[in-house]
Amino acid sequence: MKRTIPVILSFVFGMIAIVVTVARPEKIQTASLALSNTWQIIFACGLLAGVLAFFMNVLKRIKRKEDLFFDSVLFIGALIMPTLALIDGISPGSLFMWMFENVQAPMQSTVFSLLAFFVASASFRGMRGRSAPAVVLLITAFIVILGRLPVVDSYLPAITDAVLWIREFPSSAAKAGLLVGVGLGFITTTLRVILGVERPYLGER
Amino acid sequence: MGSRQKVFLGLALVMIFAILGPFSSKVTVSEPVQETFDYIESLDSNSVVMVSFDFESSSFPEMKPLASAILEHLFRRNVKVIGLSLFPEGAGLAVGVLERQAKKRDLTYGEDYVFLGMKPQPQAAILGLGQSIAETFPDDYYGTPLDQLPALAGVTNLDSIDAVISVADGDTPSHWISYGKVRYNVTVMAAVAASMMTSFDAYYYGSGDLAGLIGGLRGAAEYELLLGYRGMGSRSLPALSGAHMYLALIILIGNLIGWRTRKRAR
Amino acid sequence: MDITTTITALLTLAVFSFLYRDNPVYKFAERLLVGLAVGYSLVMLGFQALHPLVIKPALEGTGYLALIPFAGGMLLFARFSNRWRWLTAIPLAAMIAAGVGTYGPLRLRAYAINQMVGIVNKVQGTPGVEMYLFALVSLVGFLATLSYFYFGRKGSGLLNSGAKLGTYFLMVFFGATIGYTVMSRMTILIGRLDFLFRDWLGLVG
Numbered sequence: 001m002k003r004t005i006p007v008i009l010s011f012v013f014g015m016i017a018i019v020v021t022v023a024r025p026e027k028i029q030t031a032s033l034a035l036s037n038t039w040q041i042i043f044a045c046g047l048l049a050g051v052l053a054f055f056m057n058v059l060k061r062i063k064r065k066e067d068l069f070f071d072s073v074l075f076i077g078a079l080i081m082p083t084l085a086l087i088d089g090i091s092p093g094s095l096f097m098w099m100f101e102n103v104q105a106p107m108q109s110t111v112f113s114l115l116a117f118f119v120a121s122a123s124f125r126g127m128r129g130r131s132a133p134a135v136v137l138l139i140t141a142f143i144v145i146l147g148r149l150p151v152v153d154s155y156l157p158a159i160t161d162a163v164l165w166i167r168e169f170p171s172s173a174a175k176a177g178l179l180v181g182v183g184l185g186f187i188t189t190t191l192r193v194i195l196g197v198e199r200p201y202l203g204e205r
Numbered sequence: 206m207g208s209r210q211k212v213f214l215g216l217a218l219v220m221i222f223a224i225l226g227p228f229s230s231k232v233t234v235s236e237p238v239q240e241t242f243d244y245i246e247s248l249d250s251n252s253v254v255m256v257s258f259d260f261e262s263s264s265f266p267e268m269k270p271l272a273s274a275i276l277e278h279l280f281r282r283n284v285k286v287i288g289l290s291l292f293p294e295g296a297g298l299a300v301g302v303l304e305r306q307a308k309k310r311d312l313t314y315g316e317d318y319v320f321l322g323m324k325p326q327p328q329a330a331i332l333g334l335g336q337s338i339a340e341t342f343p344d345d346y347y348g349t350p351l352d353q354l355p356a357l358a359g360v361t362n363l364d365s366i367d368a369v370i371s372v373a374d375g376d377t378p379s380h381w382i383s384y385g386k387v388r389y390n391v392t393v394m395a396a397v398a399a400s401m402m403t404s405f406d407a408y409y410y411g412s413g414d415l416a417g418l419i420g421g422l423r424g425a426a427e428y429e430l431l432l433g434y435r436g437m438g439s440r441s442l443p444a445l446s447g448a449h450m451y452l453a454l455i456i457l458i459g460n461l462i463g464w465r466t467r468k469r470a471r
Numbered sequence: 472m473d474i475t476t477t478i479t480a481l482l483t484l485a486v487f488s489f490l491y492r493d494n495p496v497y498k499f500a501e502r503l504l505v506g507l508a509v510g511y512s513l514v515m516l517g518f519q520a521l522h523p524l525v526i527k528p529a530l531e532g533t534g535y536l537a538l539i540p541f542a543g544g545m546l547l548f549a550r551f552s553n554r555w556r557w558l559t560a561i562p563l564a565a566m567i568a569a570g571v572g573t574y575g576p577l578r579l580r581a582y583a584i585n586q587m588v589g590i591v592n593k594v595q596g597t598p599g600v601e602m603y604l605f606a607l608v609s610l611v612g613f614l615a616t617l618s619y620f621y622f623g624r625k626g627s628g629l630l631n632s633g634a635k636l637g638t639y640f641l642m643v644f645f646g647a648t649i650g651y652t653v654m655s656r657m658t659i660l661i662g663r664l665d666f667l668f669r670d671w672l673g674l675v676g
Binding site: 142189 | 475478479482483486487489490498499500501502503504505506507508509510511512513514515516517518520521524525536537539540541543544545547548550551557560561562563564565566567568569570571572573574575576577578579580581582583584586587589590605606608609610611612613614615616617619620621637638639640641642643644645646647648649650651652653654656657659660662663666
């Protein structure tokens with residue numbers, strides 16, 4: 001029963017999903033909305049379970065007192081946003097949005113901006129043409145890095161044109177090949193999951 | 206100071222010099238940006254466009270100029286804008302960008318534009334929007350039922366929408382293409398982070414499933430040029446140029462050092 | 472230089488301090504960020520997903536059906552119990568099947584069929600010799616990339632040569648991607664530096 005119910009559910013939901021996707025939209029409105037809202041609600045519950053797992057993990061770490069100060073910062077930080085939202089709502093101008101716009105979002109983008117430095121460092125150390133394909137990659141990257149600059153637009157428009165040519169022809173052709181491979185492969189995965197051959201929800205392949 | 210920190214310092218100095226200096230740059234407009242502009246230019250006050258803010262705060266410095274330029278153009282054309290987000294952080298950022306752009310033109314919330322809020326599962330949301338906007342988003346971001354918003358009068362599902370513009374830092378436009386364009390035949394355009402440009406070229410240049418594609422700071426600067434103003438995109442071009450030239454230089458130096466080391470080893 | 476901008480600037484500098492080395496100031500900022508981000512997600516899930524789709528309709532008496540998927544989603548919390556963990560397979564099966572059931576047919580069309588049609592249209596519909604040759608480059612690149620994916624670089628002959636050529640087209644794609652990714656990362660850093668020098672220090676007009 002522990003394995004049978006999920007496999008049956010997988011088949012039923014999978015078949016409903018296929019019908020909802022291929023049938024004419026006006027004919028299956030109720031089923032389509034029921035499926036999308038069910039999916040949405042279960043997904044939201046899944047994220048909620050993730051948040052609960054986070055809190056339990058942090059509380060365990062606080063109990064162990066290994067890194068008490070920083071784990072407490074983590075825990076208190078997680079409580080701040082819900083508290084502010086309950087006090088003042090989530091509209092622009094609220095305390096919640098102030099915290100988000102002036103503390104969370106800038107810090108998040110600053111963390112991401114550190115990648116620029118690491119990209120520069122990695123380019124210095126790692127972008128070496130050691131083989132023929134690597135040379136092709138390096139030359140293309142070099143052309144694109146330079147070709148999107150306004151100063152190159154003005155003095156060397158051929159490089160800008162080269163970048164646009166690369167995007168329109170060889171690069172998009174390679175991406176199209178990738179997409180076809182993925183698209184065809186996905187049909188196999190769809191059938192395997194729906195027919196119960198592959199059961200990722202049971203932790204099996 | 207190790208060689209790594211020296212590279213970091215060099216990059217920081219180049220960028221700071223470019224930001225503080227009296228530099229400006231001009232760009233030429235590329236075909237995908239021009240096509241996107243032309244499409245929005247063809248819209249009018251009877252048009253309804255859905256703008257999906259599908260990005261997170263990590264890439265906000267890159268997405269903000271793109272989102273602002275597109276909203277500026279839509280509001281200039283008096284197009285009704287329905288905003289939404291398929292990411293939690295996108296909602297918080299989008300509401301700020303929308304309000305700021307709308308305030309510049311003295312627009313009224315609920316009449317000229319609406320923000321539906323966020324739903325966390327993108328594919329389910331787009332599938333639902335194709336059937337019924339009100340069933341997928343019963344309330345807007347502020348908790349107001351949709352039937353109380355005049356901007357949404359007669360707008361029932363994606364059939365009522367002239368175009369969807371996905372402003373994204375990840376793969377979400379491909380969901381809009383699969384679930385929106387392929388399933389419900391809505392026109393989809395994308396304004397994406399530069400890192401995603403090559404991923405969407407196949408949809409724009411190949412299958413034609415994307416009607417327009419703008420990318421990165423350069424794309425935002427080109428769009429601002431077409432709109433006739435100097436925004437964050439245009440202002441940041443000198444710093445971007447400096448950074449890229451610095452990077453090109455260190456790649457060359459790195460390869461020269463590598464070549465000399467290999468030569469000595471032989 | 473108001474207090475809000477100063478707080479944001481100090482937190483930004485705290486994150487940048489990581490470039491020198493890992494330190495307690497950076498650690499504090501990082502923990503605070505993670506905590507706030509979790510709290511923010513919790514608020515958005517509640518206010519934007521669960522409240523309008525489940526809680527509000529149930530409280531107003533306008534819709535109780537959403538409680539069924541909600542109950543299903545609540546089974547995901549069974550992951551915290553060793554005895555009842557198997558119950559999580561039920562909502563997971565529904566959600567995964569809904570996903571693959573919709574992905575399969577739509578991705579087949581968007582990824583595979585439309586891309587193949589696009590390549591053929593490019594070759595057929597392009598006016599002029601030069602553009603026709605470029606379109607052939609796309610066709611060759613597309614076929615070579617597919618050849619690489621499906622047949623790999625085994626043995627010798629036409630298939631192996633095709634796959635080898637596919638590698639080079641993929642290197643062009645990855646090189647272009649790297650070039651554009653560099654632009655992306657640099658842009659985010661520019662945004663943060665612009666904030667520090669323009670909004671905080673007021674050194675730029």
